[in-house]
Amino acid sequence: MSAADTQLAAGDPPKHYLNNGLTIRSWLLSVDHKRIAILYLISLTIFFLLGGAAAALFRMDLVTPEADVLQSETYNKLFTMHGIVMIFFFLVPSIPAVMGNFLVPVMIGAKDVAFPRLNLLSWYVFMTGGLIALGAIIMGGVDTGWTFYTPYSSMYANSHVILAVAGAFIAGFSSIMTGLNFIVTIQKMRAPGLTWFRLPLFIWAMYATSLVVILGTPVVAITLVMIFVERFFGFGIFDPALGGDPVLFQHLFWFYSHPAVYIMILPSMGVVSEIISCFSRRRLYGYTFVAFSSLAIAVIGFFVWGHHMFVSSQSVYAGLVFSFLTFFVAIPTAIKMLNWVMTMYKGSVSFETPMLYAYGFLGLFVIGGLTGLFLSTMATDIHLHDTYFVVAHFHYVMVGGGVMGFLGALHFWWPKIIGKLYPEGWAKFAAIVIFIGFNLTFMPQFQMGYHGMPRRYHTYAEEFQVFHVMSTAGATVLGAGYLIMAAYLFWSLFKGKKASANPWDARGLEWETASPPPTENFLETPKVTQDAYAYDMPSVTCPPGAKSEAERV
Amino acid sequence: MSSHSNAHVAHHFENAEQQRQSAQLGMWIFLVTEVMFFGGLFAAYTIYRSLYPEAWVVGSHLLSIKLGGFNTAVLLASSLTMAMAVHAAQTDKQKASANWIILTMLLGFVFLGVKVVEYAGKIDHHLVPGPHFFVDPMAELAKLEAAGIQVGQHLRHAFEGANPNHIQLFYSLYFAMTGMHAVHMIIGAGIMLWLLVNTRKGVYSSQYFNPVEVSGLYWHFVDIVWIFLFPMLYLIGRH
Numbered sequence A: 001m002s003a004a005d006t007q008l009a010a011g012d013p014p015k016h017y018l019n020n021g022l023t024i025r026s027w028l029l030s031v032d033h034k035r036i037a038i039l040y041l042i043s044l045t046i047f048f049l050l051g052g053a054a055a056a057l058f059r060m061d062l063v064t065p066e067a068d069v070l071q072s073e074t075y076n077k078l079f080t081m082h083g084i085v086m087i088f089f090f091l092v093p094s095i096p097a098v099m100g101n102f103l104v105p106v107m108i109g110a111k112d113v114a115f116p117r118l119n120l121l122s123w124y125v126f127m128t129g130g131l132i133a134l135g136a137i138i139m140g141g142v143d144t145g146w147t148f149y150t151p152y153s154s155m156y157a158n159s160h161v162i163l164a165v166a167g168a169f170i171a172g173f174s175s176i177m178t179g180l181n182f183i184v185t186i187q188k189m190r191a192p193g194l195t196w197f198r199l200p201l202f203i204w205a206m207y208a209t210s211l212v213v214i215l216g217t218p219v220v221a222i223t224l225v226m227i228f229v230e231r232f233f234g235f236g237i238f239d240p241a242l243g244g245d246p247v248l249f250q251h252l253f254w255f256y257s258h259p260a261v262y263i264m265i266l267p268s269m270g271v272v273s274e275i276i277s278c279f280s281r282r283r284l285y286g287y288t289f290v291a292f293s294s295l296a297i298a299v300i301g302f303f304v305w306g307h308h309m310f311v312s313s314q315s316v317y318a319g320l321v322f323s324f325l326t327f328f329v330a331i332p333t334a335i336k337m338l339n340w341v342m343t344m345y346k347g348s349v350s351f352e353t354p355m356l357y358a359y360g361f362l363g364l365f366v367i368g369g370l371t372g373l374f375l376s377t378m379a380t381d382i383h384l385h386d387t388y389f390v391v392a393h394f395h396y397v398m399v400g401g402g403v404m405g406f407l408g409a410l411h412f413w414w415p416k417i418i419g420k421l422y423p424e425g426w427a428k429f430a431a432i433v434i435f436i437g438f439n440l441t442f443m444p445q446f447q448m449g450y451h452g453m454p455r456r457y458h459t460y461a462e463e464f465q466v467f468h469v470m471s472t473a474g475a476t477v478l479g480a481g482y483l484i485m486a487a488y489l490f491w492s493l494f495k496g497k498k499a500s501a502n503p504w505d506a507r508g509l510e511w512e513t514a515s516p517p518p519t520e521n522f523l524e525t526p527k528v529t530q531d532a533y534a535y536d537m538p539s540v541t542c543p544p545g546a547k548s549e550a551e552r553v
Numbered sequence B: 001m002s003s004h005s006n007a008h009v010a011h012h013f014e015n016a017e018q019q020r021q022s023a024q025l026g027m028w029i030f031l032v033t034e035v036m037f038f039g040g041l042f043a044a045y046t047i048y049r050s051l052y053p054e055a056w057v058v059g060s061h062l063l064s065i066k067l068g069g070f071n072t073a074v075l076l077a078s079s080l081t082m083a084m085a086v087h088a089a090q091t092d093k094q095k096a097s098a099n100w101i102i103l104t105m106l107l108g109f110v111f112l113g114v115k116v117v118e119y120a121g122k123i124d125h126h127l128v129p130g131p132h133f134f135v136d137p138m139a140e141l142a143k144l145e146a147a148g149i150q151v152g153q154h155l156r157h158a159f160e161g162a163n164p165n166h167i168q169l170f171y172s173l174y175f176a177m178t179g180m181h182a183v184h185m186i187i188g189a190g191i192m193l194w195l196l197v198n199t200r201k202g203v204y205s206s207q208y209f210n211p212v213e214v215s216g217l218y219w220h221f222v223d224i225v226w227i228f229l230f231p232m233l234y235l236i237g238r239h
Helices: A003-010 A022-030 A033-061 A073-092 A095-106 A116-138 A150-155 A161-188 A201-232 A248-278 A285-304 A316-344 A353-376 A378-382 A388-418 A424-450 A463-495 B005-006 B016-051 B053-061 B063-090 B094-124 B139-144 B154-163 B164-201 B211-239
Strands: none
Touching: A003 B094, A022 A033, A022 A201, A022 A463, A033 A073, A033 A116, A033 A388, A033 A463, A033 B005, A073 A116, A073 A161, A073 A248, A073 A388, A095 A116, A095 A161, A095 A201, A095 A388, A116 A161, A150 A161, A150 B154, A161 B016, A201 A248, A201 A285, A201 B016, A201 B164, A248 A285, A248 A316, A248 A353, A248 A388, A248 B016, A316 A353, A316 A378, A316 B211, A353 A378, A353 A388, A353 A424, A388 A424, A388 A463, A388 B053, A424 A463, A463 B211, B016 B164, B016 B211, B053 B139, B053 B154, B053 B164, B053 B211, B063 B211, B094 B164, B164 B211
C-alpha cells in the first residue's frame, strides 16, 4: 500500500488542499498553487460563458441575411467582445493557468511553484484586467475587433478602446508571471531523479508555452502602450499623417498574436500526449521527438507572423519567406500527430471520456492544421483572406485543438483535482454532442468562406443563408453540450463517487499522491527511478490485478 | 550550508541554494521579458529611422547632449553604487549596504530630476507631439549657425530635407522610449526604498541576500536600456 492510500485510509476525513481552511479569505489569499488553479478555473468558466453568450447572440442574428435582432453597431461590438474575452481571458490562460498551475508542481514532485506569491498576484492581475475589459463592454463596448487594428483603434473608433486595450495589457502581465513561474519551477524544482527526459510531455509542453509567453507577451504589451499614447496623448506612432505606418502595428501585433496561437495549442498537445499514452496503455512513441517538436513549434512560431499580412502591403518576397516558414512550422506538428497515432497503434485503446476528447482533438486539429496550409499559400490566401474560411480554420485550431484539449484535461484530472469521479455515461454523451455540434457549426463556414462570404459582416447575400442556418444550429448543439457538461461536473462536486489516488491506473507523480492532494502535494519528496509513461510496469498506486476505479463504476 | 541558514528558506524550497538559484533565474527571465518589451519600441525606432533619416538628424540636434551626457554619467555611477550595495550585503556589512542603497536611490532621483528639466524644455519649445507640436528646421539650422557650430554640407541637406511631421514622429518615439525608461527608474527607486527598509530591519545577511542581488540585476538592466537610448536618440543623429 502506498503512502497516499495509507493516508486515505487512516485519517477521516483526510486533510487535503480543499479542506485545509474553508473561509473565503483562506481561498482568496492562498498561495497554494492548487487553490490558485481553482480560482482560475472558476473565473475562466465565467469568462467562457460571457464569450459564449456573445457568440450565441450574433449567431442568432445571422440566421437570416438581414439584420433582425441586433443593430450593426451592436453586432460589431459583440464579435469584438467574443474575440477579446475568448482569446485574452479564456484560451490564453486556459490550460496553463488552470491545469498547469495545478499539475506542474505535482508532476515534477515539488511542493509548490517557485514563486507562490507571484502566482497569487497573477490571478489578481488577471482579474483586474478582466474586470477593466468587462467595464469597457458594460460602458458601451468596443467595435475594433479583437485585433485592435490601427488607425481604426488609434484614431477613428468611437468606442471604449482605451479601456479594452488596458484590460488586455494588464492580463498579459498575468500570463508573463505564470510563464516565468513555470520556467523557474521546471528548471529548478524537479524531484530527485526526475531528469529532463523523464519529464511528462505535458511539462515539456508547458515549458515551450512559457517560452512563447515570456518572449511574445511583452511585445504586444508595448504595442498596446503605443496605441494608448496615440489615442490618449495624441502621439503619432502609427499615424499616416505624420509618416507613421499603420501596418507596423500589424507586424508588432502579430509578432505576439501568432505565437499566441501556439500558447493556446501547445498545452493541449501536452495534454493529448498524457491522455493517449494512458488510454493506449503504452509508452508514448518517440518521446524525444514529441518533446523537441514542442520547442521547435515555440521557436519557428516566432517567424511566421507575416502570413497575416499577405494582402496588406507586405512585399511579395517577404511574403514568400513567411509562406515557406509557415509550411515549415507544420512539420513539428505533423511529427506529433504521427507519434500519437503510432502510440495507439497496437496499444490497448479504450474509450473513456478524456480519450474521446483526445480523438476529437486529433481529428479536428488535423482539419484545422491542414486548412492553415491553404491560408499560408499566398495565391489561395488572396482568395480566402478575411472570409469565413479563416474563421472556420482558426476555430478548428482553437476550439477543435485548444478547447478539446482543455476539456480532455478537465476530465482526465478531475478526479485528482476534486477527489470525485464524474459520471462517465453523461460525460461520454456530452463529448459526442460537443463534437457533433462543433463540426456542424464550423464545417459550413469553410464552405461559405470558400464561396466568398466575408467575415465580420452583419448582413449577407441570400445564397449563404443555408450555411448560416446550419452553423447556428450547430452552435446551439454545441452550447447544449457545454451546459450538460457544466451540469454533471457541478453535480459530481457533491454527489460524485470518491476517487482513489489513481483511478485511471495512470503513470506519473500526480497519480502517486492522494486525490485530492495534500497541501504540499506529497507527504515526502518523491524519488523518480523510471521514465515517464512506464505503462509496461505496474503502477505504484494501483497494484497489478486491481481494476481501475473507472471500470468498476 | 550552515544549519541556521534554513530560517530564510521558504517552505516550498529544499534548501537555500535552490532558493537563490530560483530567484536569480526568475529575475533573468523577467529581464528577458523587459528586453522584448523595449524591443517593440526599438523596432519602431529602427524602421522609422531608416525611412526618415533627415528627421532623425534634426530631432537629435534639438536634444541637449549636455543634459543627456550628464544623466548617462549619473546612471553609470548609480550602477557602481548598486554593485557596492550588493557586495556589502553579501559580506555582512549591512550598514554600508544601506548607505550604498541610499546613494543609488539619490542618483536615481538626480536622473529623474534632470529628465524633468529636459521634458520641461521640450514643452517650452513645442516639441511635445500633438496639436501644439511645432518645429521649423530651417530656423533651427540658423540657430545652430548663430551658436557658432560649423554646419557641413551633409547636415545642411538633412535640415533642408527634414519633414516636420517626421520630426514629430521622432519625438513621439523619444517620449515613449525615455518615458517608459523613466517609469522603470521610478519603480527602481521604489524597490530601493523597500530594500532600505528591509536592510535596516536586518533581514539580509551573508546567508540571505537574494532580494538585494536580484534588485541589483534589475537596476543594472534599467541602466543598460539608457546606455542604448542615449546614443540612439542623442548621438548618432549628429553625424
